[in-house]
Amino acid sequence: MITGYLANLKQELALYPGALQKGLTYLLKTDFSKTALGHQEIDGSKIYAMVSEYETQPKEVRRPEAHSKYFDIQYIAAGQEMIGSGPLSGAGEVTEDKLAEKDVIFYKALARETFHVLTEGMFAVYFPWDVHRPNCNVHETAGTVKKVVVKVAIDELPVK
Numbered sequence: 001m002i003t004g005y006l007a008n009l010k011q012e013l014a015l016y017p018g019a020l021q022k023g024l025t026y027l028l029k030t031d032f033s034k035t036a037l038g039h040q041e042i043d044g045s046k047i048y049a050m051v052s053e054y055e056t057q058p059k060e061v062r063r064p065e066a067h068s069k070y071f072d073i074q075y076i077a078a079g080q081e082m083i084g085s086g087p088l089s090g091a092g093e094v095t096e097d098k099l100a101e102k103d104v105i106f107y108k109a110l111a112r113e114t115f116h117v118l119t120e121g122m123f124a125v126y127f128p129w130d131v132h133r134p135n136c137n138v139h140e141t142a143g144t145v146k147k148v149v150v151k152v153a154i155d156e157l158p159v160k
Helices: 006-015 018-029
Strands: 002-005 038-043 047-055 070-078 080-087 094-098 104-107 114-119 122-126 130-136 144-153
Touching: 002 006, 006 018, 018 038, 018 047, 018 070, 018 122, 018 144, 070 080, 070 114, 070 130, 080 122, 080 144, 114 122, 122 130
Parallel strands: none
Antiparallel strands: 002 122, 038 047, 047 144, 070 122, 070 144, 080 114, 080 130, 094 104
């Protein structure tokens, strides 16, 4: 897992592998106040983005999830949310396996889960070995979030 601020990206970009750079550069150069919700192509099926707007939910109703074919760059364009994360080795019982159809697997619980608050302008990268629980309330009440999730094929990384 990697977290950061888009505002610092110009100093950090060269530190990341090429595929991650491509996804982060898309975030840096795109005005999401003018971008339509839904699928946004970046590099065919290798790298694409999903722009969404939603209300956060209590962490107890959100399920930890992981992916195997893609890693996520989750960027908060507006609002804030809490995201839980932990190592895949700490994932508990599988509640739903949709890896073959939708590249997502859900878990009942996650041992050693750590929660981070992402605010507007922040991003987090979740690799297949990172389980994450996105879209959680920061406070007791829901908040509106505009989020961009850039999906990058894991095969695009130099090391898997």
